[in-house]
Amino acid sequence: MGSAYSYDTKAGKRWEARYRKPDGKPARKGGFMRKRDAEAYLTTVESAKLQGAYIAPGESRITIGDLGAAWLITHKTAVKPSTFHSDESAWRVWVEPAWGARQVGSIRHTEVAAWVAKLSAIRKPTTVKRCHGVLAAIFDGAVRDRRLQSNPAREVKTPRKIPKSRPYLTHQQVERLARESLYPDVVRFLAYTGLRWGEATALSVADIDPSRRRLNITKNAVAVNGHVVLGTPKNHERRTVLYPRFFDRAMQGAIANKRPDELVFPANEGGYLRPGNSKSGWFEGASKRARKTDATAAAEERARGEALRAVMPRITPHDLRHTAASLAISAGANVKAVQRMLGHKSAAMTLDTYADLFDDDLGDVATALDRQRSFALQR
Structure with missing residues (x-):
């Protein structure tokens, strides 16, 4: 005492x-x-x-700016380069200007809540959640260092992200998109394997086992601040994915006369393939041409009084991953197989992500129950 x-x-x-x-x-x-x-x-x-x-009285006088600078140094070694780039940008643009000069012990929960509300009015939910997450992580470090008793950024409500509807292409639409594309085999490959863009473009010849149609997914090429950085797959989990038989000839052509360390799908000018600008890149160009072709055909069919074909939706390279899930499920693949193909952490995650694709299963269950009931009562 x-x-x-x-x-x-x-x-x-x-x-x-x-x-x-x-x-x-x-x-x-x-x-x-x-x-x-x-x-x-x-x-x-x-x-x-x-x-x-x-907690010593002087410990809470350190500023958020000082804590944030230290947090960035350790955070950089704990996350992937793409994640760090996004978090550093959130810190530099939104968090540090608002809180950098404040002493950590002077900030109240209501102040953080008001800041989040103000930010939500001008930025998308994804940005708001990232900015709040950065500030909350800095406070977490202050709590662990015994500068604060509790984190004033926790239990602050952030805006909900409204999930966008996913475009699922049919086999015919995939083929039309591929034919309009500068890299048709890449389009087909993504639509039938479900690989992420970075996983597909990072594949080297050594990752391919053509005799068993197996792909060993061990790398991920991600564009960070204009440069491609090679790292591990999402969640650092390696996996094996199979490609369908129809792709044998294309794969043989993609790896022919290449060293084991060469890329399977390089850009025509060399180096890692990129999808290009979202408004004028090669992928968006192919998508626009396919949609225009479909719209023209639909107009002609309408004039003839025929059934209209489905018009190609707006689509991104990542949407081909959703298409792969859709085509696999419609072909009868079970949830566990789709989970392994996509590299999800669990089958529950796959079900949550693609619940809309299993709606037909509910009808099958109802039909089966009706059939079983009739059979049981007849006996």
């Missing part, structure tokens, strides 16, 4: 609480008007020390 000592000031007599911190170093806090106030403070200090909740 510490002790209270008096001292004189121009404003009169004051009291100071002297005690030892958990590490044994001496500490003091002055300015108390009465001795019993200093002693009450000492009681709270001793109680906090016993409970392991003691």
